[in-house]
Amino acid sequence: MTDRFRSGAGRLCLDFIRTLRYRGTPAETEELPDEPAWGAWIDQFGPFSSPVLPASVRDARGVREAVYELLTGSLRPSSRQRLNRFAAMPVPAPSLTASGELRWQAPDPASAMLALVARDALELVTSPEFARVRRCAGDRCGALFLDTSRPGTRRWCSMGVCGNQAKKSTYRAKVS
Secondary structure (H helix, E strand, O other), rough: OOOOOOOOOOOHHHHHHHOOEOOOOOEEEEOOOOHHHHHHHHHHHHHOOOOOOOOOOOHHHHHHHHHHHHHHOOOOOOHHHHHHHOOOOOOOOOOOOOOOEEEEEOOOHHHHHHHHHHHHHHEEEOOOOHHHHHHHHOOOOHHHHOOOOOOOOOOOOOOOHHHHHHHHHHHHHHHH
């Protein structure tokens, strides 16, 4: 099974804000248009073992935009309040089944996932890692990612996509 949503940004909150793909460009694409899409994101990134069927995607998009504002330095008071409210919600709790398997449970898995995302964002902006959050240098991308490279000079959110496209463009320019 292939993943529906992009991952690999280095933090849960960074992967989450990538659900508004190509933000600020004419190609901007909403990857959370409805509840089934939000449920699919939770299924891909969450710790739950069974599919989640959230009631509303509005809170998810609101938290996503608040996280984006926080990470880009444009946080409004209402967004700060939203992040604080969701960060205070219960997170998934582990339990051990009779067969010895670890399972994660929450009364409201969708809200629990938003709590995890909000907490991750708050932890990121107050940590030394925040200095390594970068914007992808890809011409049409602009996604945020955590640069975990040793020298801290990573330029693309994904070497396989944006980095490869940039290298192809550079090669074609040299050849022609």
